[in-house]
Amino acid sequence: KQEVTQIPAALSVPEGENLVLNCSFTDSAIYNLQWFRQDPGKGLTSLLLIQSSQREQTSGRLNASLDKSSGRSTLYIAASQPGDSATYLCAGSNYKLTFGKGTLLTVNP
Amino acid sequence: DTAVSQTPKYLVTQMGNDKSIKCEQNLGHDTMYWYKQDSKKFLKIMFSYNNKELIINETVPNRFSPKSPDKAHLNLHINSLELGDSAVYFCASSQAASEGTDTQYFGPGTRLTVL
Numbered sequence: 097k098q099e100v101t102q103i104p105a106a107l108s109v110p111e112g113e114n115l116v117l118n119c120s121f122t123d124s125a126i127y128n129l130q131w132f133r134q135d136p137g138k139g140l141t142s143l144l145l146i147q148s149s150q151r152e153q154t155s156g157r158l159n160a161s162l163d164k165s166s167g168r169s170t171l172y173i174a175a176s177q178p179g180d181s182a183t184y185l186c187a188g189s190n191y192k193l194t195f196g197k198g199t200l201l202t203v204n205p
Numbered sequence: 206d207t208a209v210s211q212t213p214k215y216l217v218t219q220m221g222n223d224k225s226i227k228c229e230q231n232l233g234h235d236t237m238y239w240y241k242q243d244s245k246k247f248l249k250i251m252f253s254y255n256n257k258e259l260i261i262n263e264t265v266p267n268r269f270s271p272k273s274p275d276k277a278h279l280n281l282h283i284n285s286l287e288l289g290d291s292a293v294y295f296c297a298s299s300q301a302a303s304e305g306t307d308t309q310y311f312g313p314g315t316r317l318t319v320l
Contacts, residue, residue: 130308139209139295139311140248185248192261193309195248 098123100188102196109176110204117171117199119186124164127189131160131171134183134198143184144171176203208232209312211296217318218286226281226315228296236260237279238309239271240295248295254279283317291319 099122109115119129128147132140144153144160146169152161159172169186183200187193209230218224230237238261239251253261257273268284283290293314301307 132311137314139313140297140309142308142310145308183246192250192253192263197245197247 098126098188098190098194100186100194100196102184102186102199104199105197106200106202108202108204111176111178113176113203114172114174115176115201117173117184117186117201119169119171119196121167121169121188121194123188123190124167125190126164129160129162129169130187130189130193131158131169132185132187134185136182140185173201176201178203178205208310209296209298211294211312211315213315214313215316215318217320219320220286220288222286223282223284224286224317225283226294226296226317228279228281228312230277230296230298230310230312232298232300232310233277234298234300234310235276236299236301236307237273237276238297238299239279239281240297240311242293242295242314244292252279252281286317286319288319291317293317 101120103118130145131143146153146162157174162169183198185198187195212227236255238253242248251265252271254273270282273279295314296312297309299307299309
């Protein structure tokens with residue numbers, strides 16, 4: 097049974113700082129690893145999808161890495177902005193998506 | 206244009222009632238899903254449909270019955286509502302036939318409160 101853990105549960109940083117969110121999963125037989133963003137009262141927005149054969153994906157200021165052997169993924173956010181404040185969820189995909197509980201990020205102006 | 210839409214956005218009802226939540230996607234995707242996000246923000250899949258056929262049913266009580274009249278719609282009907290059903294329910298869709306292999310697009314959620 098896949099279990100996904102995200103650390104830290106909450107993170108508060110000043111604007112402009114680079115930061116890393118961590119995700120670990122127990123079953124390395126995943127199709128892919130996905131990162132989502134959830135704003136309060138809203139649905140999830142897909143940020144990055146890393147296929148199992150890939151090591152990383154980049155989109156703008158976001159970079160996600162995947163290490164299947166260690167069961168870990170990281171989401172790197174460069175030059176954080178207040179608009180980045182949200183909950184970030186990672187999800188490992190076997191035959192279904194299994195989500196972590198998320199990291200609540202607050203970027204202070 | 207909204208890609209995945211859900212109605213209603215909020216639903217407040219009494220225990221024992223029957224209610225439905227509707228979902229529509231205009232992305233032309235083949236696969237649709239229902240997820241439940243509980244009070245601890247834990248998001249778990251409930252059902253998955255591909256081209257109107259059920260492909261995933263994650264040990265959800267049979268009071269929950271999904272219905273897919275066509276591949277653009279996946280509705281969720283809940284009988285005999287219980288307090289523990291209070292949660293936010295999200296609909297999602299993806300192109301891939303196998304759940305989890307492709308990017309999923311989520312609706313805005315329906316906050317269900319059972320009194």
